[in-house]
Amino acid sequence: MAIEQAKVYVEDLQRGMFVSRLDRPWTRTPFALQGFYIRDLEEIRQLQKYCRYVYVDVIKTVGDVGVKLRRMTRSAAAVENPRTVRVSRGPATPALIPCRPVQVRRDAYPEPVPVRRESPKAEKLYREIAEGMAGVMSHVGEQAELPLRKVQGAMEQLVDSMLRSPDASAWLARIQEKDEHTYRHSIRASIWAVLFGRHIGLRRLDLIRLGLATLLKDVGKLQLEDEVLQAVNRSPRQELEYRKFVGYSVELLAREPQLDPEVVRIVQCHRERHDGSGYPAGLRGEKIPVLARICGIVTFYDEATNPRGASFPVAPSRAVADLYDLRGICYQEQLVVEFIQAIGLYPTGTQVELSTGEVAVVLEQTYQRRLKPKVMVVLDRDKKRLPEPRLLDLAADDDRKERLIERGKLGRGDKIAIVKDLEPSRFPEVDVAAVRDAYLFSRKRLPSFLSRVIGR
Numbered sequence: 279m280a281i282e283q284a285k286v287y288v289e290d291l292q293r294g295m296f297v298s299r300l301d302r303p304w305t306r307t308p309f310a311l312q313g314f315y316i317r318d319l320e321e322i323r324q325l326q327k328y329c330r331y332v333y334v335d336v337i338k339t340v341g342d343v344g345v346k347l348r349r350m351t352r353s354a355a356a357v358e359n360p361r362t363v364r365v366s367r368g369p370a371t372p373a374l375i376p377c378r379p380v381q382v383r384r385d386a387y388p389e390p391v392p393v394r395r396e397s398p399k400a401e402k403l404y405r406e407i408a409e410g411m412a413g414v415m416s417h418v419g420e421q422a423e424l425p426l427r428k429v430q431g432a433m434e435q436l437v438d439s440m441l442r443s444p445d446a447s448a449w450l451a452r453i454q455e456k457d458e459h460t461y462r463h464s465i466r467a468s469i470w471a472v473l474f475g476r477h478i479g480l481r482r483l484d485l486i487r488l489g490l491a492t493l494l495k496d497v498g499k500l501q502l503e504d505e506v507l508q509a510v511n512r513s514p515r516q517e518l519e520y521r522k523f524v525g526y527s528v529e530l531l532a533r534e535p536q537l538d539p540e541v542v543r544i545v546q547c548h549r550e551r552h553d554g555s556g557y558p559a560g561l562r563g564e565k566i567p568v569l570a571r572i573c574g575i576v577t578f579y580d581e582a583t584n585p586r587g588a589s590f591p592v593a594p595s596r597a598v599a600d601l602y603d604l605r606g607i608c609y610q611e612q613l614v615v616e617f618i619q620a621i622g623l624y625p626t627g628t629q630v631e632l633s634t635g636e637v638a639v640v641l642e643q644t645y646q647r648r649l650k651p652k653v654m655v656v657l658d659r660d661k662k663r664l665p666e667p668r669l670l671d672l673a674a675d676d677d678r679k680e681r682l683i684e685r686g687k688l689g690r691g692d693k694i695a696i697v698k699d700l701e702p703s704r705f706p707e708v709d710v711a712a713v714r715d716a717y718l719f720s721r722k723r724l725p726s727f728l729s730r731v732i733g734r
Contacts, residue, residue, distance in 0.1 A: 283333045284347060288326040291316060291334075292343045294602065296623075297325070298649070299333035313623065313649040315340075315602070317615045337698060338595060338623065340602040375552055377563040379612050380571075383479025387441050393626075393642045396443035397718035403439055404450045406432040407465055411493065418500040424534055430490060437472055437485045444473045445642050448626045449714050451580075463580055468492040470576040470621065477620035488569045490537075491544035492576060498526025510586065521557050524549055540569075548573040551608045563610075575601070575609050575617050590702040594625050622648045627710055629700040633693075635659030637705060639713045644673040649696060654713050657705065667713075670694070 283298060291297075295316045304312045307328045313335075316322060325332060339347050410429035417424050440447050451469040471492040475485045499507055506512065506519045528546045531537055547561060547570035554562035556574075566574075582597035598618055605611040624630055628640045630653065637657035644650050650673035658664055675694060682688040702710070 284336050285331055286334045287331045288322070288329050291322045291325060291332070293317060293319075293322075294340050294343045295347070296335040296338040296340075297332045298335040298338075300325075301329050301331050312647050315615060315618060317611075338599070340599045344599070375563045375606065377552070377610055380478065380568055380610070380616075382616065386479030387476060390443045390445065390645065393443050393445040393449070394718055396439060396446040397449065400436070400439050400443070400446035400450060401719070403432050403436045404447070404465070407436065407468075407493065408462070411465065414494070414497060415500055418497055418530065424497070424530065426494075426534055426537060429493065430536070433468070433489050433493060434486050436469075437482060437489055440469070440472045440476060441482070441485075444476055445626045446718070448473055448621075449718060451627075463584065464493050464496050466584065467495075467573075467576045467580040470579060471572055474572055474576060474617050474620045478616055484569060487538055487540050487544065488572060491541045491548070491569065492573050494531060494541070495527060495545045495548050495573065495577070496523065497530050498523040498528070501526045508586075521549070524558050543567060544570045544573055546570075548577060550574070552610050553607050555608065571610055571613055572617075575613055578604075578609070579617070579621075590706070593699045593701045594621070594628055595623065595699050596701075598623070619648075622651075624648075624651060624696060624699055626651075627714065629702055629705065629708060629710065630696045631698055631700055633695045633697050637661060637700065637708065638670065639708065639710055641669075641713070641717050644671075647673045647676075650676055651696075653696075654717065656708055656713070661705065663707070672696070 286295070293316050296313070297316060298313050300307060300309075308324065314321075316325075334347065336344075336347055338344075407429060410425070410432055413425045414429060436447065447469045451466040468489045472485050472489045475488050480488065502520060502523055506516050509516055509520075512520055524546065528542055531542045531545060532539075544567060546558075547566050550556035550559065550561040550566045550570065551574070552563060552566070552571075554560050556566075579597055579601060582600055583592050583594060585592065601609070601614055602618065605614040622643055624640045626640055626643060630638055630640060632638055632653075632655070636655050636659055638653035638655040640651045640653050642652040644652070652669065652671045652673075654667050655670055656664060656667045672694060679688055679693050683690060683692075702708075
């Protein structure tokens with residue numbers, strides 16, 4: 279069995295490590311999130327101030343230090359004592375590119391409302407945007423104006439919906455529908471973009487601009503040849519031809535008088551990269567508009583989690599690890615870390631394995647305790663279908679058991695935690711879309727109506 283955690287002394291901590299446990303209760307420290315990536319030296323100093331050692335998730339730790347940690351835990355010494363690992367020090371980050379930090383406004387918006395309350399509105403807006411985008415795409419290539427009014431109005435309402443409840447729309451972004459089309463990626467990416475923007479406290483107007491730009495960024499792809507657009511491994515000639523889609527998109531959108539010019543600017547720059555390796559202008563660092571940087575990150579994340587032609591999405595941890603490896607190179611490091619915090623390690627809709635061995639689907643985030651979401655347990659420890667899937671609020675369960683532990687009635691090993699996320703293809707019999715519909719839209723009692731969730 280692969281080692282999931284390593285005990286690391288605080289003097290050996292490095293950026294990129296994912297701290298999953300402390301040597302003391304989280305409530306006795308200033309750390310708001312129970313589980314986080316180490317981003318800078320100040321966080322290491324804080325951990326050194328409060329802890330003697332911590333437990334680091336070996337799988338989720340990323341970058342050079344992640345490779346090193348996984349190699350060490352596979353060594354003979356680590357097998358003999360896997361929970362105490364010394365990690366040698368050394369640089370793990372690329373050379374810095376000058377770029378001023380993006381201003382982040384914490385608590386700019388109120389606490390989210392329950393996801394089930396907002397979900398019907400979010401689903402309706404998702405359908406309206408999908409229908410609107412189908413209309414826009416069908417008009418590409420014609421000389422008439424693009425029918426953007428419906429899309430723009432729905433996006434404004436979607437932003438307001440996501441300000442109330444980010445998870446309601448995040449559910450929709452996690453589902454890969456059977457009638458997938460080119461524009462579905464843009465819809466998902468726009469949801470991630472607004473969710474990210476809400477997390478860092480962007481103004482409502484900027485959230486609308488960001489969501490709309492992310493939604494419309496690929497309209498120029500319909501002017502590409504299918505051979506170029508559908509190619510998995512493009513030749514150099516095909517790649518040069520493919521990159522023209524940005525210019526095509528800008529040309530199409532710039533002639534729309536009702537469209538905010540800032541939206542066009544985001545589209546124009548969303549393929550630029552932090553180190554200047556992007557296109558079409560090779561912009562670098564802070565020369566790239568902030569909203570375009572965000573658009574680039576969410577575009578990468580959605581393409582990584584939903585590869586073209588794949589039957590199933592990819593586990594979020596893989597996409598997050600790939601994204602984190604590109605921090606300071608393709609994407610501004612601060613924004614990469616903030617995005618990971620925004621979506622959480624286990625985004626809504628993710629399949630996870632629990633410490634009990636059971637398999638569950640993440641239903642809803644607990645925003646102050648990202649490692650303890652609400653889940654629906656669907657497979658038992660032997661990975662067999664449960665007679666009745668059950669709801670489990672990990673945060674509430676954790677609090678209840680903590681009280682019993684303090685009274686000596688339980689041991690700490692009785693607490694339930696998420697061990698890892700799972701590739702959706704691992705258990706194809708788990709119908710995540712059915713879990714979504716059952717939890718969000720059914721008015722029947724839980725969990726009696728959930729027989730259709732597995733083994734249809």
